[in-house]
Amino acid sequence: MQSISPARVIRLHPADDVVIAIEQLIGGMPIEGEGVVASGLIPPGHKMATRAIAAGEPVHRYGQIIGFARQAIAPGEHVHMHNLDMGEFARDYAFGQGAHTTAFVPDDQRATFEGIVREDGRVATRNYIGILTSVNCSATVARAVADHFRRDIHPEALAGYPNVDGVVALTHGAGCAVDTEGEALALLQRTLGGYACHANFAGVLVIGLGCETNQIPRLLETQGLKEHARLRTFTIQDSGGTAKTVAKGIEIVQSMLADANTVRRQRVSASHLSVGLQCGGSDGYSGITANPVLGAAVDRLVRHGGTAILSETPEIYGAEHLLTRRALTREVGEKLVARIRWWEDYCARHNAAMNNNPSAGNKAGGLTTVLEKSLGGIAKAGSTNLVEVYEYAQPVIAKGLVFMDTPGYDPISATGQVAGGANLICFTTGRGSAYGCAPSPSLKLATNSALWRRQSDDMDLNCGGVMDGDDDIEALGETLFRMMLDTASGARTRSELHGYGQNEFVPWQIGAIT
Structure with missing residues (x-):
């Protein structure tokens, strides 16, 4: 009879109760280095028990608790939703006990990249013009303005501005029917404020409807912002409707392009990178x-x-x-x-x-x-x-x-x-x-x-x-x-x-x- 080759698995910590299948495990497969045999089908990336685990006992991966056995689990058994549950357990926060000294690279030896340095010293990785909306009601016109400058639809619109990465409309589904002093509006305003002054925008246009809860003047005030040549705002109602709003938006973006195109990348320290x-x-x-x-x-x-x-x-x-x-x-x-x-x-x-x-x-x-x-x-x-x-x-x-x-x-x-x-x-x-x-x-x-x-x-x-x-x-x-x-x-x-x-x-x- 042909023997079954040992299956490959990963053990992440000596104290773990499970190993992770690198390949499909089939019942009867011996598990390499673990001294157990798979008791059934276990898909790649899934867990297999390496010891008997009693019902209610904690199960460990990475040397940490990942849940508690819903029922008794035998060695070689697939460990997943059918037999593993959440549960409460105490965590020792040990504040700062593992903090250590970081070996920072000296300033003159740090890695560099070709960034865009703004007038205030902030460093950008891209050079867009952004269109933000105060409310969902102005989303359609904002998209229409941005679509006018899409290179795949209107390649001529940005043909003379090779240093501009594009014009993007960032719309959302909120901005009205919320408490004017509540957390929801404050959160939206903080988010819009962060985008309005983001280094990767050479210029920003904010378009509103006019009667929404999230009034643009109040938005600017709460975020410490003031309108200027690179931050423009207006509303549909004040502009006379959709067609006039789109035309006005295109005109404003067009006025920002020449200045946005003057940027040049220059070598800057990696310390200017902020990575999500x-x-x-x-x-x-x-x-x-x-x-x-x-x-x-x-x-x-x-x-x-x-x-x-x-x-x-x-x-x-x-x-x-x-x-x-x-x-x-x-x-x-x-x-x-x-x-x-x-x-x-x-x-x-x-x-x-x-x-x-x-x-x-x-x-x-x-x-x-x-x-x-x-x-x-x-x-x-x-x-x-x-x-x-x-x-x-x-x-x-x-x-x-x-x-x-x-x-x-x-x-x-x-x-x-x-x-x-x-x-x-x-x-x-x-x-x-x-x-x-x-x-x-x-x-x-x-x-x-x-x-x-x-x-x-x-x-x-x-x-x-x-x-x-x-x-x-x-x-x-x-x-x-x-x-x-x-x-x-x-x-x-x-x-x-x-x-x-x-x-x-x-x-x-x-x-x-x-």
């Missing part, structure tokens, strides 16, 4: 390949004086204690815990649970609980100290690794990061998320080689070689860091080539709509 960290369409490999690769690149970025913004609060839930240990001060760690407590209360008020995350695709990819997803997700943050915690869309002024409180939904999360000043996004995916961002370019990292082969048209870097044994995390981290610099210098990402970015602007809507 995202993962979407995660799978069982995300915390093994692409997220650690991004973490290795983040460590390099921080050592060179740059900023990395970790977010998606529901997707660090259950793993936040690993970040509080790295907090630079107790105050920073307590800020993070306060945001976790806010989310627990928020979910309770809406009869929801933090474990409504992972998504269906995450679960199909092998992730069972939000605890497991969170432990893999924070690998994006590398190993440096957590230096500050921000609320959604607040301006990020600290250098180093910071955290911004956002939902786990990628477009909302990245919108907050860009509003905070991120001039580049790095996005890991295992299932194949199609995403791009404007005005900040987005690099997409595939967690596995099968995804890379299937959807390389949307991916910028394959991290599947880590799992295949062909690549090393640190080496790929260096490759990604260099890709960050090249992208910041103007190299186009896959999502930019496909025209992603305008539809992915999604401010966080919170609170009652009346």
Whole structure:
């Protein structure tokens, strides 16, 4: 009788109760190095028990708790939704006990990129003109203005302005029927304010309807902004209707183009990079390949004086204690815990649970609980100290690794990061998320080689070689860091080539709509 070859799996920590299948496991397969036999079909990226686990007992991956056995689990058995549940457990926050000295690269030795230096010293990675809307009612006219300058439809419109990356309309579904003094409007105004003064915009036009709750003068006042040659505003009602509004918008954008085109890229320090960290369409490999690769690149970025913004609060839930240990001060760690407590209360008020995350695709990819997803997700943050915690869309002024409180939904999360000043996004995916961002370019990292082969048209870097044994995390981290610099210098990402970015602007809507 022909023998069955041992199956390949990954053990992430000596104390783990499970291993991760690299390939499809079939009942009867011996598991290489584990002394157990698979008891049935286990898909790639999914978990298999390596010891007997009693009902109610914690189950460990990454050396941390990812859930509790719903029933007795035998060695070799598939561990997933049918036999693994969430549960409460104490976390030791140990504020700052793991903080350490970061070996920063001296200023004169730091990596550089070809950036666009604005008059006030801020550095851009792209050079767009943006059209923002105060309310959903002005979205159509804003899109019509931007469409006039689309190179794929009207190539002549920007033919004389090669240094302008494009004209983009970032519209949304809010701006009215909310409390004028409430949190929802304040959040929207903060988001719009962050975009209105983003370094990647050479000029911004804000278009309103005229009668909305989110009045443009009040928006500017709350954000400390004043209208000037590069920040213009008007409304449909004051302009005399749709056709006149579109014509006026085109005229205003046209008046901004000559000045926007005068920019020239120049060599600047990597300390001017602010990178938003995202993962979407995660799978069982995300915390093994692409997220650690991004973490290795983040460590390099921080050592060179740059900023990395970790977010998606529901997707660090259950793993936040690993970040509080790295907090630079107790105050920073307590800020993070306060945001976790806010989310627990928020979910309770809406009869929801933090474990409504992972998504269906995450679960199909092998992730069972939000605890497991969170432990893999924070690998994006590398190993440096957590230096500050921000609320959604607040301006990020600290250098180093910071955290911004956002939902786990990628477009909302990245919108907050860009509003905070991120001039580049790095996005890991295992299932194949199609995403791009404007005005900040987005690099997409595939967690596995099968995804890379299937959807390389949307991916910028394959991290599947880590799992295949062909690549090393640190080496790929260096490759990604260099890709960050090249992208910041103007190299186009896959999502930019496909025209992603305008539809992915999604401010966080919170609170009652009346």
